[in-house]
Every structure is written in C-alpha cells, then in structure tokens.
Amino acid sequence: MKITTKLQMLMTVAAAVPVIVIIFMDQAVAVGAGVAALVGLIGPFMAARWLVTKDLGDIRALCKLVKEGKYRVHTALPNEAPDNGEENEFISVMRDMNWMAREIKLREGQLNEAIDELDVAQQELMEQKKALEVANKRLNEMAMTDPLTGLSNRRHFFDHLEQEICRANRIDQPLSLFILDIDYFKRVNDTYGHQAGDIVLKAIAHILRTRLRRSDMAARIGGEEFAVLLSDTNLTQTIELAEQIRNNIKEYLFQTCDGKCINITCSIGAFSGDRPDYTKAELLYKYADKALYDAKNSGRDQVAYYDCAKLGQEQVELFEQLGPRGVTH
Structure with missing residues (x-):
C-alpha cells in the first residue's frame, strides 16, 4: 500500500x-x-x-x-x-x-x-x-662463440681487444696477446680425417681454458689458429705462459675415435706493450702475427715475440701500413 x-x-x-x-x-x-x-x-x-x-x-x-x-x-x-x-x-x-x-x-x-x-x-x-x-x-x-670449441670467435675477440686497448691506455697497464697455430694441421686432416682434426681443436681449446685466468680471453680465429688476450701482463709473463701452453700441447696425448694417437706441436707469436698507444686492434694483432711468422720460419714448435725496438722506424711505419696478411703454415 x-x-x-x-x-x-x-x-x-x-x-x-x-x-x-x-x-x-x-x-x-x-x-x-x-x-x-x-x-x-x-x-x-x-x-x-x-x-x-x-x-x-x-x-x-x-x-x-x-x-x-x-x-x-x-x-x-x-x-x-x-x-x-x-x-x-x-x-x-x-x-x-x-x-x-x-x-x-x-x-x-x-x-x-x-x-x-x-x-x-x-x-x-x-x-x-x-x-x-x-x-x-x-x-x-x-x-x-665458436660452435666447435666453445671459445670466443674472431668477431668477439676483436671487439674485446678494442675495449682492452682503451682500458690499458686509460689506466697505463701492459696488454699482451699471442697467436697459436697448430703445426702441419693439414696433415692431421689428410691422414686421420676431419673428425680427428675436430678432436684436436677441441682438446687445444680445453688446454687454453685450463691455463688462463678468468680475466683472460681465448678465441678461435679460424681454422687451426687461436688467439689469447692477456690483460695486465708484461712480455716476460706472456712468453712464460706461451711456453707452458706449447709444452702442454706437445706432451698431450691426442687420440682419434678409433684409438690412434697423434702427436701435435704448435707455433706461437706473442706481442706485449707496456703502454700500447694504439687505436686499432688489427695493428696489435699484426705484431703478434709477424712474430708467429718468425716462429714458423725458424723451425716451428717454438714461441717468438715481436719487438718494435729492434726495427728501424721506417720498417715499423711500412709494416703498419700493410693490411692483414695470411701466414703460410
């Protein structure tokens, strides 16, 4: 209602x-x-x-x-x-x-x-x-990353090298690198096959990883060529480490899939600068590559280093003008 x-x-x-x-x-x-x-x-x-x-x-x-x-x-x-x-x-x-x-x-x-x-x-x-x-x-x-070895590849190595050059110049500390090349690697592939060659490459990558510090970098540049970048390391320390790695590889027992043993040696070219006043990573790499060339021509299975002081200024300038050159291994 x-x-x-x-x-x-x-x-x-x-x-x-x-x-x-x-x-x-x-x-x-x-x-x-x-x-x-x-x-x-x-x-x-x-x-x-x-x-x-x-x-x-x-x-x-x-x-x-x-x-x-x-x-x-x-x-x-x-x-x-x-x-x-x-x-x-x-x-x-x-x-x-x-x-x-x-x-x-x-x-x-x-x-x-x-x-x-x-x-x-x-x-x-x-x-x-x-x-x-x-x-x-x-x-x-x-x-x-290099897919075969798991190491850094060429591009990553040179990017990192540029950064390390800037850092070394800024804080005034030595910077070193060396290039490692397997001696007569083509014979390994021709004799035992490419699978055996891959086994050798992986084993050398393992040796490099176990010998380097966390601050260092190892990379596979291509084929049988490896490069190692060492921060805050002088020439004496670089040569000592390179010799240890060379001996480790020489004494290492490389075995193929069918159980055959392979003896491998390597040649190493090193470069170290107490104050690397360089702007291009390729230039430092050429110095180490020149040392590697000398090691190859001197009988292989050895470590050589590049010393700018031993060359005349004209030779240094001429070498710096050269582009990347292939090393005959």
Whole structure:
C-alpha cells in the first residue's frame, strides 16, 4: 500500500475520532477522554511504525548485507504488485535494491573471471618473455662463440681487444696477446680425417681454458689458429705462459675415435706493450702475427715475440701500413 494511501486513512481516522467522542460523550465521557488520550500518546508512534520505521529497518538491513558483500542473501519481499501504482514506495525501493544486489554479484563474478583471465595471460606473457630472454641470450652466445670449441670467435675477440686497448691506455697497464697455430694441421686432416682434426681443436681449446685466468680471453680465429688476450701482463709473463701452453700441447696425448694417437706441436707469436698507444686492434694483432711468422720460419714448435725496438722506424711505419696478411703454415 502506498504511503499516501496510509496517510489518507490516518487522516480519516483522526477526523472521525472527535466525532465519535462527541456522539458518545453523554454516555461515557471518561471512556472517550481515555481513548482520546491514548490515541494522542501512542498514535504518532504507531503511525511512524506503520508508515516508515519498519520498512526503513528492512532497507538498512539490506544495505548492511550489501556492504558485507553478502549479495546472495536478499530481503524477502511480497510478490510484486500489479503495475497500477499502488505498491508501497519503500517496497519498490527494496525490490530495486535487491535487483541491484543481484547485478553487483553478477558483475563481481564477471570481473573476477576477467581478472583470472588476465592473470593467466600475464603468466603466459611472463613465460614467453623468459623464453625470449633465454633465446636472445643463446643467440648472443652463438654470435660470440665458436660452435666447435666453445671459445670466443674472431668477431668477439676483436671487439674485446678494442675495449682492452682503451682500458690499458686509460689506466697505463701492459696488454699482451699471442697467436697459436697448430703445426702441419693439414696433415692431421689428410691422414686421420676431419673428425680427428675436430678432436684436436677441441682438446687445444680445453688446454687454453685450463691455463688462463678468468680475466683472460681465448678465441678461435679460424681454422687451426687461436688467439689469447692477456690483460695486465708484461712480455716476460706472456712468453712464460706461451711456453707452458706449447709444452702442454706437445706432451698431450691426442687420440682419434678409433684409438690412434697423434702427436701435435704448435707455433706461437706473442706481442706485449707496456703502454700500447694504439687505436686499432688489427695493428696489435699484426705484431703478434709477424712474430708467429718468425716462429714458423725458424723451425716451428717454438714461441717468438715481436719487438718494435729492434726495427728501424721506417720498417715499423711500412709494416703498419700493410693490411692483414695470411701466414703460410
């Protein structure tokens, strides 16, 4: 029942009470006065309770449920009245609030599903990102590494050499490198096959790794040629290390897949500068390559070093103008 209808009924009762009291005054004055007093005392309370208080209490209870997230618990309501405008306004409000609570629950479920889907998508993206990082790292390693020996390749070696030249010039410390070339390596491939040659290359790479410091770098430049870069190392230390490696290779027992033993020797050309005031890595490499050429021409299986002081200035300038030259091994 609408509140306006209830108010009309109360006004009708309030208007009728004085008439009833007057009609029956001569018969029961005390009773009429008592009834009037009673109506005056409890009438407003009953009217408020009938009109507003009870329905507002129900609305507040529903609001409390919504605040607590208990959307599935709905206030029990009478059947919806026909659409004739006679339904109590508070009941209509509560019915709408029930509808909104159901919609909130529905939207909350949809939102949670969307959040779960986003979490799954985020996890997939993180896994893909991790896979890409691993793949990129692998690609970078492949771009810098010789696939057969696992050592640095030529490109990585020269990039690192440029950095070491800048660092050595900046802090004024010696920088050394040497080139190692296997003697008569072609005979190994021709006699025992290329698989045996690969075994020899891998074994020499292993020897280099075990003899060098973490700050040093070993690389396979190409074919049977290796290069070693030594930071903060003078010429005496460089030659000593080169001799140790040469002896290790000479004494190493290289075995083919069928059990045959191969004796291998190598030639090494070294260069060291106490203050390498050079701007090109290729120049330092040519100095070591020139020493390697001398070692080859002097009978192989030995270490030679390049000494700028032993050459005249004109010879040095002429040599520096030469491009990279192939060494006859």
